[in-house]
Amino acid sequence: MPRLLLALSAALSLLCGCTPHVQLRGTGPSDRLIDLEALAGSRPGDPIREEIARRSIERYEGFTLGVIELSDDGHVKDEVPEGEYAIPLGKARIARAGGELTVIAYGSSVHLALRAAEELEEDIEVLDLRSLCPLDHEAVLDSVRKTGKALVAHEATRSCGVGAEVAALITEHAFEDLDAPVRRLTAPDVPIPFSPPLEQATLPQLEDMKEACSALLAY
Numbered sequence: 001m002p003r004l005l006l007a008l009s010a011a012l013s014l015l016c017g018c019t020p021h022v023q024l025r026g027t028g029p030s031d032r033l034i035d036l037e038a039l040a041g042s043r044p045g046d047p048i049r050e051e052i053a054r055r056s057i058e059r060y061e062g063f064t065l066g067v068i069e070l071s072d073d074g075h076v077k078d079e080v081p082e083g084e085y086a087i088p089l090g091k092a093r094i095a096r097a098g099g100e101l102t103v104i105a106y107g108s109s110v111h112l113a114l115r116a117a118e119e120l121e122e123d124i125e126v127l128d129l130r131s132l133c134p135l136d137h138e139a140v141l142d143s144v145r146k147t148g149k150a151l152v153a154h155e156a157t158r159s160c161g162v163g164a165e166v167a168a169l170i171t172e173h174a175f176e177d178l179d180a181p182v183r184r185l186t187a188p189d190v191p192i193p194f195s196p197p198l199e200q201a202t203l204p205q206l207e208d209m210k211e212a213c214s215a216l217l218a219y
Helices: 011-015 036-041 047-053 057-070 108-120 137-147 162-177 196-202 206-217
Strands: 004-009 021-026 093-096 101-105 124-128 150-157 183-187
Touching (some): 093 108, 101 137, 101 206, 108 124, 108 150, 108 206, 124 137, 137 162, 150 162, 150 206, 183 206
Parallel strands (some): 101 124, 150 183
Antiparallel strands (some): 004 021
16 A cells, blocks of 8 residues: 655635645555545546546555554544445435534544544534535435534635535525524635644644534534
8 A cells, every 4th residue: 555645735726716625646656646625526527536436446445544544633543444345425424423413524524523522422413424526415404403503514714615515505405493503613714834733723623623512502
């Protein structure tokens, strides 16, 4: 399995009104750059999705495991199943069941939400979107209608982020089921710094997640 390098390209994304991208690149000469945000938001038939489709499940599994191995911030740790396996596109999963608040997230924010829920010892449901396009509208709305409160969390910038689309979906289709305004926890609208300490100061952290959850629970 190749070692992977993480690169953040945020400044150009902000100029274009897009979210910052996380990119993975293997160290081998044949390894091509993969833009995870582009993959998550692309539609069937897009070149980026076709490129990934040509890779074997084992190859994609290698990239997934590489991300986990390189994560040293303490909140992205998990096991990757052995052998061939597939995750259906457009199907969210309930990472933690709850009845008082729904945290809708993807990527590392899912792990952050799980840690916050455990430390707060509250009845918090964590919904892992897993794919952004197609987006699992039914899972989002079912969870929010059950809990009555929604927090949308991701590491991308606030403006033009996925959180805005999810918040709009909830407001349009589940407004009467809400007991509190939909809240977002995101990075601010700034380029993501290259320096690890500055990056940590920019991206949402565990205390930020706990504070956002507590505020909604107390609403």
